[in-house]
Amino acid sequence: MKGRILGLAAIGVSLALGVVSAARAQAADAVIDRIKAKKSISIGYREASIPFSYIDAQGKPTGYSTDLCIKVAATVKTALGLSDLEIKWVPVNLQNRIPLVANGTVDISCESAVNTIGRQAQVDFSSPFFISSTRLLVKSKSGIAELADLKGKSIALPINSVPERLIKSLVERDKLNIRIVPVRDNSEGFLALSTDRVDAFSTDDILLFGLRSKAPSPADYEVVGQPLSYDSYGFLVQKNSTVFLSLVNATLARLARDGELAKVYGTWFEPLGVPLSAPLATTFQIIGIPE
Amino acid sequence: MNYAWNWGVLFQSPYLGWLGQGIAMTLAVSVAAWVIALSLGTLIGVFHSGASGVVRLATGSYINLFRNVPLLLQMFLWFFVVPELLPKAAGIWLKRELPHPEVVTAIVALGLFTASRVAVQVAAGIAAVSRGQSMAARASGLSTIQAYRFVLLPQAFRIVIPPMTSEFLTIFKNSSIALTIGVYELTAQTQQIQSFTYQGFEAFTAATVVYMTIALMVTTLMTVIERKVSIPGRTARG
Numbered sequence: 001m002k003g004r005i006l007g008l009a010a011i012g013v014s015l016a017l018g019v020v021s022a023a024r025a026q027a028a029d030a031v032i033d034r035i036k037a038k039k040s041i042s043i044g045y046r047e048a049s050i051p052f053s054y055i056d057a058q059g060k061p062t063g064y065s066t067d068l069c070i071k072v073a074a075t076v077k078t079a080l081g082l083s084d085l086e087i088k089w090v091p092v093n094l095q096n097r098i099p100l101v102a103n104g105t106v107d108i109s110c111e112s113a114v115n116t117i118g119r120q121a122q123v124d125f126s127s128p129f130f131i132s133s134t135r136l137l138v139k140s141k142s143g144i145a146e147l148a149d150l151k152g153k154s155i156a157l158p159i160n161s162v163p164e165r166l167i168k169s170l171v172e173r174d175k176l177n178i179r180i181v182p183v184r185d186n187s188e189g190f191l192a193l194s195t196d197r198v199d200a201f202s203t204d205d206i207l208l209f210g211l212r213s214k215a216p217s218p219a220d221y222e223v224v225g226q227p228l229s230y231d232s233y234g235f236l237v238q239k240n241s242t243v244f245l246s247l248v249n250a251t252l253a254r255l256a257r258d259g260e261l262a263k264v265y266g267t268w269f270e271p272l273g274v275p276l277s278a279p280l281a282t283t284f285q286i287i288g289i290p291e
Numbered sequence: 292m293n294y295a296w297n298w299g300v301l302f303q304s305p306y307l308g309w310l311g312q313g314i315a316m317t318l319a320v321s322v323a324a325w326v327i328a329l330s331l332g333t334l335i336g337v338f339h340s341g342a343s344g345v346v347r348l349a350t351g352s353y354i355n356l357f358r359n360v361p362l363l364l365q366m367f368l369w370f371f372v373v374p375e376l377l378p379k380a381a382g383i384w385l386k387r388e389l390p391h392p393e394v395v396t397a398i399v400a401l402g403l404f405t406a407s408r409v410a411v412q413v414a415a416g417i418a419a420v421s422r423g424q425s426m427a428a429r430a431s432g433l434s435t436i437q438a439y440r441f442v443l444l445p446q447a448f449r450i451v452i453p454p455m456t457s458e459f460l461t462i463f464k465n466s467s468i469a470l471t472i473g474v475y476e477l478t479a480q481t482q483q484i485q486s487f488t489y490q491g492f493e494a495f496t497a498a499t500v501v502y503m504t505i506a507l508m509v510t511t512l513m514t515v516i517e518r519k520v521s522i523p524g525r526t527a528r529g
Binding site (some may be wrong): 094095098099102103118119121122154160161165181182183184188191192195196226282 | 475487
């Protein structure tokens with residue numbers, strides 16, 4: 001009997017401590033503090049990461065990820081009771097997005113960042129909102145179907161990206177004689193392909209579909225090859241900002257549960273001819289955790 | 292700030308090697324471009340100072356064109372646009388056959404850009420030599436070429452050593468723009484280290500130190516040259 005009371009007391013104390021530490025964690029969340037102090041949330045966007053985050057004809061950031069983050073901002077607004085929360089758009093690129101999130105310039109980077117263990121040393125990732133695979137964009141009449149078909153030819157890869165590392169390691173492993181042309185961004189990669197500087201451009205397949213749909217004559221280009229990877233996209237937030245991160249994930253969970261996420265997906269991806277894939281539909285079910 | 296510092300990453304394999312390759316590429320691109328800039332720039336500067344009419348129009352146009360278009364744009368134009376304007380075979384050769392097309396393009400673009408700036412300095416240096424020198428050279432029977440070779444240029448070069456030092460320093464820093472056409476020079480290698488390790492601040496700090504070291508070495512070298520060649524009582528020290 002005595003033992004049981006002691007046990008209950010221990011549980012009570014630990015629960016109380018737990019509540020205290022949770023409250024302390026809330027108070028110490030750097031991102032939340034910052035948003036409260038500035039009355040604004042800074043959202044990172046990309047200039048040409050179609051259809052996730054890019055500049056529309058009016059020069060405003062738009063896209064699938066951007067839409068989702070506007071909903072995140074709405075959640076933050078309600079949760080913190082900030083009626084005049086302002087959204088500040090900050091342009092980011094492949095090289096600076098992680099430092100900008102780590103140093104707090106950007107509260108949440110909403111674009112097309114692949115979740116990797118290495119990156120998790122510097123930033124935290126939200127629940128996945130997209131699954132992508134590395135594939136190849138080639139000219140339709142080139143006859144290239146797989147990476148191995150590029151022997152003796154050249155391939156453009158976005159400098160310092162996950163696909164660049166993957167293709168480089170495959171080329172080294174299989175001793176393929178493929179010349180690698182690093183390019184600064186996706187539009188330069190497409191330019192290199194369209195001017196015949198290279199025979200293929202490789203990055204996440206969804207970005208390739210986006211480039212193809214924007215080409216002067218999309219039929220001249222094809223996305224080919226087996227999926228070379230399975231990459232999940234997440235929003236980047238500063239490390240150890242658990243309160244903010246759970247607001248982000250809660251937003252995604254709600255959107256996933258009531259079917260809104262699939263609808264937003266449809267608006268951006270159906271025009272590109274990329275229907276909701278089975279792995280992504282399952283992902284939406286997994287991230288749609290209950291209240 | 293939430294950042295896990297790890298300076299050790301800079302000394303690990305293969306990252307240390309990447310930094311080394313980056314430094315070598317930066318030095319190679321900069322020095323090769325400087326050779327083009329100095330020789331072509333001097334030639335254009337001499338013609339610009341002495342000539343009139345069509346020649347002066349041509350040199351003036353070169354200077355205005357290359358000095359006023361941003362280097363980033365020039366790199367892009369040389370790499371992506373020029374091969375499309377050439378006849379098809381020449382374009383394909385530039386894109387496919389030429390070994391290391393990005394490095395060659397970067398050297399040429401950086402060299403031609405800096406040549407326009409060197410030309411202006413050289414022309415200014417020649418203009419700064421007192422007119423009596425040129426007249427005296429001609430009066431003592433020297434040809435135009437000899438007057439430039441033995442009288443005007445030796446004095447003009449001494450005058451422009453300080454601004455030339457700045458140009459030489461700038462070319463090392465401008466060489467980082469070559470990364471936009473895919474040259475793995477120091478800044479690109481730094482970004483690659485960041486991309487692999489996510490230790491961007493360490494990598495960029497290392498690059499900063501390297502650029503500063505190169506700059507200090509160049510400044511010291513140019514000061515030594517300036518002192519060695521100065522004519523006592525003639526050239527003001529910069």
